[in-house]
Amino acid sequence: MSSTDGPTAGFDAFNASCPSRRLLDTIGDKWASLVIVALGLEGRLRFSALSARISGVSQKMLTQTLRGLERDGLLTRTVTPSVPVRVDYALTPLGMSLLEPIRHLKEWAEAHMAEVDTARAAYDHNQGALRTPR
Amino acid sequence: MSSTDGPTAGFDAFNASCPSRRLLDTIGDKWASLVIVALGLEGRLRFSALSARISGVSQKMLTQTLRGLERDGLLTRTVTPSVPVRVDYALTPLGMSLLEPIRHLKEWAEAHMAEVDTARAAYDHNQGALRTPR
DNA sequence: CAGGATCCTCTATGATACTG
DNA sequence: CAGTATCATAGAGGATCCTG
Numbered sequence: 001m002s003s004t005d006g007p008t009a010g011f012d013a014f015n016a017s018c019p020s021r022r023l024l025d026t027i028g029d030k031w032a033s034l035v036i037v038a039l040g041l042e043g044r045l046r047f048s049a050l051s052a053r054i055s056g057v058s059q060k061m062l063t064q065t066l067r068g069l070e071r072d073g074l075l076t077r078t079v080t081p082s083v084p085v086r087v088d089y090a091l092t093p094l095g096m097s098l099l100e101p102i103r104h105l106k107e108w109a110e111a112h113m114a115e116v117d118t119a120r121a122a123y124d125h126n127q128g129a130l131r132t133p134r
Numbered sequence: 135m136s137s138t139d140g141p142t143a144g145f146d147a148f149n150a151s152c153p154s155r156r157l158l159d160t161i162g163d164k165w166a167s168l169v170i171v172a173l174g175l176e177g178r179l180r181f182s183a184l185s186a187r188i189s190g191v192s193q194k195m196l197t198q199t200l201r202g203l204e205r206d207g208l209l210t211r212t213v214t215p216s217v218p219v220r221v222d223y224a225l226t227p228l229g230m231s232l233l234e235p236i237r238h239l240k241e242w243a244e245a246h247m248a249e250v251d252t253a254r255a256a257y258d259h260n261q262g263a264l265r266t267p268r
Numbered sequence: 269c270a271g272g273a274t275c276c277t278c279t280a281t282g283a284t285a286c287t288g
Numbered sequence: 289c290a291g292t293a294t295c296a297t298a299g300a301g302g303a304t305c306c307t308g
Contacts, residue, residue, distance in 0.1 A: 013171055013240075014188055019247035020240045027239075028162020037147055047290055054148060058282050063291060073253025084289040085288080094249055101238040105161070106147075106154045108235040113153035115228055119207025181270055192302050197271055218269040219308080 026072065027102065031057055031065040036091065039075060040099045044090040074098065160206065161236065165191055165199040170225065173209060174233045178224040208232065 013020040027033045034054045039045060045053065051062055066089060069075045074095035080086040091099075147154045161167045168188045173179060179187065185196055200223060203209045208229035214220040225233075 014168060019243035022247065022250075023239055023243040024162060024164070024167055028158060028164075028167075030158075030162075033158055033162075034148060059291075060283090061281065064281090071254050071257040072250045073257075074250075079290095082289095085291085087290060094246060094253070097246060098242060101235070101242040104235040104238045105157055108232060109153035109157040112228060112231060113156065116156075116206045116208075119228070120205050123205040123207075193271070194303090195301060198301090213270095216269095221270060
């Protein structure tokens with residue numbers, strides 16, 4: 001399905017080269033999605049600002065993530081040759097368009113994650129008490 | 135966003151306990167998303183069928199993934215005590231509702247991944263030729 | 269058939285130190 | 289400031305063997 005890949009021609013996410021598959025690889029990435037959302041909210045941020053905003057990222061991971069997103073054309077990297085250097089990151093139109101599907105995910109999460117928690121609690125409860133046959 | 139969920143008043147995906155964050159952890163998982171999509175398409179599949187459908191999964195990963203999704207209430211596991219045993223998996227209504235946001239991702243991917251490829255090619259090209267200052 | 273239990277191997281990621 | 293370069297390590301995930 002890599003070459004003859006029509007719009008609805010059979011969603012083959014089972015192929016690693018499938019667009020859907022690769023998209024999930026991107027937004028499924030912990031830091032990448034956080035960067036996208038952060039830039040979607042703030043519009044434009046410096047490296048240090050992103051680093052602060054996304055608590056927990058190592059500088060290595062942040063750099064690596066930013067490079068990947070830049071490579072994918074989802075954000076731009078702007079260097080201001082001042083002293084010290086200043087680098088700003090901002091979403092490209094393409095990157096911004098990705099905020100839309102991400103928002104759908106967010107909405108689903110806000111609407112249903114409570115159910116997931118309930119299910120999870122129930123499941124875990126049975127594990128210790130009823131000895132669900134497996 | 136749940137009220138007990140973090141310091142900020144908005145989408146705090148930066149908090150690991152944020153619903154959005156956890157959802158991404160789930161669908162971002164390679165096998166989990168494939169299982170959901172497969173069941174969304176087929177409706178109901180046996181372990182062996184899933185295994186065949188999702189080429190590349192090890193039995194360990196498939197089992198592990200299915201357990202996780204079952205725990206989250208996204209799918210049901212039905213055991214038929216025949217000989218040999220027969221186990222069917224199917225999405226719950228909750229799991230099915232997740233197909234919706236996933237479809238949005240798919241649509242984005244089909245509409246924009248070509249641009250990503252172009253950007254990527256251009257980026258990679260410059261790496262070797264123009265020596266983009268970094 | 270489904271899946272539990274093990275062992276083992278990479279890879280992703282964090283911590284640290286250095287630089288234009 | 290905004291990285292790059294190294295080193296070290298937890299843990300994800302694959303391969304195997306075994307059983308109800």
